Amino acid sequence: MEPYAVEVNNLHKRFGHIHALRGLSVQIERGITYGLLGPNGAGKTTLIRAIVGLLRPDAGTVRVLGHPMPDKRLMARIGYMTQNIALYEDLTVRQNLAFFAAMAGVVSRARQQIDEVLALVELSDRADSRVRELSGGLQRRCSLACALVHRPALVVLDEPTVGVDPQLRVQFWEHFHRLNAEGVTLIVSSHVMDEAARCHRLGFLRDGELLAEGSAVDLLERSGCATLEDAFLHFAEQVAAVS
Amino acid sequence: MAAIRIATLARRVILQLLADRRTLALILIVPILVLTIAGALIRLEPQGVRVAVVLDDTGVTLSVGSRGAVNLGERLVAGLSGLNAHLAIERMEPDTAAALLEAGEIDAIVRLPADFSAQAVRTRSLTIPVVYEGSNPAVARLLGPLLTRAAIQAIASLSVIDTESVPEIVLDATYRYGSAEFDQLDYLAPVLIGLFVFMFVFILTCVSFLRERLAGTLERLQATAIRHYEIILGYMLGFAVFALVQALVILLFTIYGLRVHTVGSLATVFVVELLLALLAVNLGVFLSTFARNEFQVVQFVPLVVLLTAFLSGALWPIEAMPVWLKPLAWLMPLTYANFALRDVMIKGFGLVDIGPYLLALAGFAVLFVLIASLVIRRQAVS
Numbered sequence: 241m242e243p244y245a246v247e248v249n250n251l252h253k254r255f256g257h258i259h260a261l262r263g264l265s266v267q268i269e270r271g272i273t274y275g276l277l278g279p280n281g282a283g284k285t286t287l288i289r290a291i292v293g294l295l296r297p298d299a300g301t302v303r304v305l306g307h308p309m310p311d312k313r314l315m316a317r318i319g320y321m322t323q324n325i326a327l328y329e330d331l332t333v334r335q336n337l338a339f340f341a342a343m344a345g346v347v348s349r350a351r352q353q354i355d356e357v358l359a360l361v362e363l364s365d366r367a368d369s370r371v372r373e374l375s376g377g378l379q380r381r382c383s384l385a386c387a388l389v390h391r392p393a394l395v396v397l398d399e400p401t402v403g404v405d406p407q408l409r410v411q412f413w414e415h416f417h418r419l420n421a422e423g424v425t426l427i428v429s430s431h432v433m434d435e436a437a438r439c440h441r442l443g444f445l446r447d448g449e450l451l452a453e454g455s456a457v458d459l460l461e462r463s464g465c466a467t468l469e470d471a472f473l474h475f476a477e478q479v480a481a482v483s
Numbered sequence: 484m485a486a487i488r489i490a491t492l493a494r495r496v497i498l499q500l501l502a503d504r505r506t507l508a509l510i511l512i513v514p515i516l517v518l519t520i521a522g523a524l525i526r527l528e529p530q531g532v533r534v535a536v537v538l539d540d541t542g543v544t545l546s547v548g549s550r551g552a553v554n555l556g557e558r559l560v561a562g563l564s565g566l567n568a569h570l571a572i573e574r575m576e577p578d579t580a581a582a583l584l585e586a587g588e589i590d591a592i593v594r595l596p597a598d599f600s601a602q603a604v605r606t607r608s609l610t611i612p613v614v615y616e617g618s619n620p621a622v623a624r625l626l627g628p629l630l631t632r633a634a635i636q637a638i639a640s641l642s643v644i645d646t647e648s649v650p651e652i653v654l655d656a657t658y659r660y661g662s663a664e665f666d667q668l669d670y671l672a673p674v675l676i677g678l679f680v681f682m683f684v685f686i687l688t689c690v691s692f693l694r695e696r697l698a699g700t701l702e703r704l705q706a707t708a709i710r711h712y713e714i715i716l717g718y719m720l721g722f723a724v725f726a727l728v729q730a731l732v733i734l735l736f737t738i739y740g741l742r743v744h745t746v747g748s749l750a751t752v753f754v755v756e757l758l759l760a761l762l763a764v765n766l767g768v769f770l771s772t773f774a775r776n777e778f779q780v781v782q783f784v785p786l787v788v789l790l791t792a793f794l795s796g797a798l799w800p801i802e803a804m805p806v807w808l809k810p811l812a813w814l815m816p817l818t819y820a821n822f823a824l825r826d827v828m829i830k831g832f833g834l835v836d837i838g839p840y841l842l843a844l845a846g847f848a849v850l851f852v853l854i855a856s857l858v859i860r861r862q863a864v865s
Contacts, residue, residue, distance in 0.1 A: 292706045316708035326699035343707035386703075 242306040245270045245394050245425035246291055251300035253286055253448075260286040262448040263300070268425060268441070273416050275439030276429040277472065283448040284429040285323065288398050291427065292320045305393055316344040319392035323399045325379045329372040333363055333382050336371060337389045344390030357385045360415060377408055384412065388419075395419065396427045401435060413438050436468050444472050451475040505779050520790065523808060524799045532622050533571045533589045535580035536560050540599040555603050556595035558637035559611075559630075563593075566629050584614065584659055590622040591615045593630065608651035609634050617658035618829045620670055627654055660830040661744065672743040673824035674797035676752070677759055679733050681817055682788045684726045684760045688767025692718065693780045696771070701859075711860040715852055719764045726760030747827035751834050755823045758844040762816050765851030772858045791817045819843040 246268040253261040260283050268274045276284045289295040290302050293310030302309040305317060327336050334354060341350045358364045361381040371379060380400070387395060401409045413435075416426050420440075428439065436442050437456045444451040444459075452459060452475040456468060463471035501507065540556025564572045575583070583589045592614045596602075603609045611630055615623050634652045661669065695701045704714065734752060737743050745752070770787065774780035792798060794808065795817035804812060812818050823840035826832040834841070 294702065294706055312708055312710055315706060318706065320703060320706040322699050322703055324699045326703045328700060329698070340703075340707065343704065343709050345708060 242303075243270065244268060244303075245305060246274075246427065247301075247303040248287070248291070249301045249303075251287070251290060251302065252298045253290070253295065254298055260448050261290070261297070261300075264445075264448060264450055265300075266443055266450055266453065268427060270425050271420055271423050272440035273420055273426040273428060273438070275436050275442045276427065276445055277431065277436050277442055277468075278445030279431055282445040284431075284445055285398055286448070287445070288396055288427065288429060292318055292396050316390065317393045319387035319390065319395040321383055321387035321395075321397045321400055323402070325376075325383050327371045327379060327383055327386065330370065332368050332370050333358070333374070333385075334367045336382060336386055340386040341389045344392070346390045353389055353391065357389045360388070361385045362411070377405055380404055381408070384415075392424070394425045394427070398429050399431070400428060401430065401432070409435070442468075444475055446476055446479075449479070451479050503776070503778065505775065516786070516790075520793050520808065523805050524793055531569050531571050532591075532625055533573070534563075534626060535573055535575045535583060535589050535592045536563075537577045537580055537592060537594040538574055539597045540595045541597045541601075543600040543604050545604070553600060555600040555609070555637055558640060559595065559633050560593075562633035562636045563629060566633060567625070570625070570629065584616055587616060587618070589616065590619065591626055603638070603650070608653060609638065610653045610655050612655045613657070615656060615658045617661035618670070618825060620661075623656065627656070630654060660746070668741065669744045669829070670825075671797075672737050672741070672745075673752075673828040674795070674821045676733055676737055676756065677817055677820040677824050678788075678792055678795075678797055680726065680730050680756050680759050681763045681791065681820070683729055684722060684763035685767045685787060686784055687725065688718065688722055688764045689771045689774075689780055689783060690777070692768045692771040693774055693777065697776070705859075712852070712856040714859060715765065715768060715856045718768055719761055719852070722764045723757075723761060726764065727757065730756035730760055743828075745828040746831035747829075748833065751827045751832075751837070752824060754834065755820055755827065755837070755841065755844070758841060758848060759816070759820045762844060762848040762851055765848060765855045766816075769851055769855040769858055772855075791815050794818070796821050816844060816847040819847075 244267045246266070248264060248266045251261045251264045252259075264283070264287065266287075276287065278284055286295065290297055291304060291309070293302075293304075293312075293315055296310075304311075304314055307314050328339065331339070337354045337357065338350055341347070341353060346353060354367075355364070358367055361384055363378065363381055363385065366374060366378060371382060374382065384397070384400060387397065401412060404412065416428070416438075419426060428435075430436065439456070441453065441455055442459060443453045451472070452462070454462065459468065459471050459475075460466070463474040465471040465474055538556050538560060540554055542552050542554035542556075544552045560572060560574070563570070573589075577594065580589065580592045580594075584592055594612050594614070596612070611634060613626070613630065615626075631652050631654065638650055638652075692701075695704075705711075709717075730753060734749060734756065738745055738749065766787070770783050771780055774783060794804075794812045795815045796812060797817065801809060801812045801818065819840040823837040823844070826837050826840075
């Protein structure tokens with residue numbers, strides 16, 4: 241088995257005159273939570289879309305679970321939670337889950353897996369509510385459940401905790417670590433630095449480039465800073481000084 | 484303060500619209516486009532009515548006065564020719580006339596038998612046999628009074644049958660297709676059925692696919708194992724259910740509610756409606772990918788619906804259209820549906836007879852599936 245869940249090599253992507261990814265390379269081991277950190281516009285979502293197979297890069301390669309992307313067969317093994325909620329509001333929580341489970345080819349075991357994931361995000365009692373009737377936080381939980389329902393090997397979450405209250409945020413991170421323990425790899429993007437400490441490894445992203453990479457402790461040590469925020473600024477200045 | 488708020492709000496609306504170039508273009512270009520085509524169509528000269536005359540009348544020799552041989556049939560035809568600019572009268576052999584009528588090339592046959600004149604003199608009445616093609620009731624409305632007028636003139640030119648008694652004039656009308664009871668609605672109903680099915684299905688898909696895209700669910704869907712053509716086919720199948728029910732309701736209401744005459748089989752009409760609906764689903768998906776917001780998608784509706792209604796021969800016959808519009812008419816899928824629906828409902832044609840039109844509709848449906856798949860593929864992986 242390949243040691244890496246995701247291997248991104250020298251990835252370039254331009255949108256008109258914006259150079260969103262500038263030769264970015266990153267390798268993500270299996271079974272860890274990898275945090276992509278950076279300000280808005282750093283290229284986090286573009287990188288994520290390339291990893292889940294929704295983006296054709298101008299140059300470079302993306303391999304997921306040992307296979308080059310985009311590959312439709314592989315997409316059934318990826319769970320993707322977009323930045324916005326992206327659910328069918330007219331349908332119930334259970335109907336949404338059943339839909340996305342079926343899209344990943346989970347049909348016969350769907351009911352059991354749906355019940356499990358509902359328990360995981362603590363939505364069992366709202367399973368038959370329409371998504372429209374749920375509060376923002378509950379909708380986000382449902383959205384996360386849709387990304388997990390087919391038991392993917394790689395879960396990609398684009399800013400999963402935006403607009404989520406602190407208590408739920410803690411619950412989310414508990415889920416993520418439980419998944420890691422089962423061998424699932426998670427990629428989580430965020431621009432909130434205090435979340436970063438919860439990831440096994442971090443990638444600091446800015447202007448489509450990887451500024452630095454390592455565990456939180458490692459990054460703090462190398463930068464000599466007390467907080468990840470300062471560490472980010474330190475590496476950003478370092479790169480600016482070199483160029 | 485209120486004035487400032489109002490002005491600020493107005494300014495914001497203007498800025499928003501100015502920023503949305505596509506809507507701006509649609510606001511300005513759609514009306515011009517639609518008006519240009521509508522203008523050209525509304526100015527169309529009424530389409531010529533082509534009438535074949537089979538003149539077998541051998542005339543009659545009058546003993547009274549010095550007139551000698553008289554041929555009432557010839558006089559009638561001569562009189563008829565000059566009555567209306569849109570009426571084209573041609574003398575033909577019976578077989579030619581019958582064949583042309585069958586092919587829909589001519590609108591009516593007036594057949595004056597050998598004893599036409601003799602009969603008139605003997606019975607003091609004039610019976611004119613007319614066979615109408617029948618798919619356009621307007622022909623009978625135009626031709627009927629003209630024939631009567633021509634007949635009166637023809638008779639009046641004879642002193643033998645003069646003012647003392649106005650002879651009776653009888654139009655013995657028969658119809659190849661339809662009947663005298665067919666009114667304008669009967670003629671229009673087939674195309675209205677087609678237009679409604681097409682319009683409603685198109686609007687429904689166009690808007691709901693846009694919603695899928697704006698809500699972000701399409702992006703999420705595309706990140707799953709589903710392939711692009713599967714998305715299109717799934718959409719098609721889902722909407723087909725509603726399209727099916729709607730098509731059925733429209734059809735049944737037209738026939739039983741509005742009491743529109745139909746000669747053909749309802750099942751055949753339904754097949755045409757179904758093909759049309761499937762095609763409209765894909766057109767909706769395809770066009771909705773060009774809209775970035777609800778504003779734009781709403782503007783596609785009149786563009787597509789009005790152009791289709793105008794150009795498909797639903798309201799104006801294609802043969803009478805200006806040369807530059809004719810190719811456009813044949814690019815409209817609804818054109819083929821209209822021909823098929825008229826043939827079935829007015830002429831009683833079966834599935835085999837309208838085969839070419841069904842093939843054309845199926846062709847459009849397949850083409851739109853392919854285009855829609857390609858378009859969402861390009862949008863998905865950018």
